């Protein structure tokens with residue numbers, strides 16, 4: 001279970017550039033939940049992920065993962081049990097290394113100094129995992145990752161981010177840079193891997209259809225706050241129109257509330 005208690009993040013505090021990117025965020029995500037996050041540009045979605053993964057330390061609040069307080073744990077230590085995927089397919093892989101070498105790296109997440117030659121058994125396991133992507137990459141283990149297409153590379157990044165079976169998976173618009181067909185392939189792969197491994201997953205998306213289709217629950221964010229958490233019951237029969245309406249309603253209500261203060 002992931003729990004955020006009263007998390008606030010402030011960039012450039014006590015300067016004229018001060019920016020409160022997260023404001024008193026409280027959140028509970030149950031083990032195995034696949035939750036999608038929507039919100040306008042600048043809502044604080046990526047900051048939320050950076051805070052959970054340890055790239056940013058909050059100004060206040062606590063983060064617990066499976067009841068362990070990870071609020072002050074270093075990012076590289078969290079990477080042992082938090083997998084991340086970004087919009088840019090170039091971010092999740094090492095281009096000058098082969099597919100096999102990249103997967104070997106993924107297998108030692110957070111323990112790079114332990115990188116050892118790949119055994120026959122490990123190579124077979126990598127091939128099996130690649131085969132499940134259905135892109136033929138298992139036949140190209142010695143190919144340098146830099147020559148793969150964006151979609152192939154993002155599918156490989158997905159495999160790498162989930163290879164060590166993380167306790168938590170953070171997907172930051174990981175299909176936004178792909179063409180619609182490839183995006184669908186990578187999203188379906190994501191859903192399969194998440195379901196098979198019962199991985200607790202948060203996915204940021206600007207695509208309302210994807211938010212509904214893939215998320216069991218949906219978070220609506222605006223201006224550094226969580227304005228709504230739509231649970232499974234409320235999500236039943238929710239349409240894109242309903243979600244847009246809810247989002248608009250919440251942001252209007254929030255602005256009215258601010259004006260009245």
Ligand SMILES: Nc1ncnc2c1ncn2[C@@H]1O[C@H](COP(=O)(O)OP(=O)(O)OP(=O)(O)O)[C@@H](O)[C@H]1O
Pocket residue numbers: 011012019020021039040041042043044045046047048
């Ligand atoms: N390093 C930083 N320094 C100062 N301000 C920042 C920094 N990173 C983010 N911000 C600001 O914090 C706010 C939240 O940014 P964030 O990137 O989390 O939004 P987002 O919801 O992910 O937006 P998008 O959908 O555009 O990616 C924005 O106003 C942004 O300008």
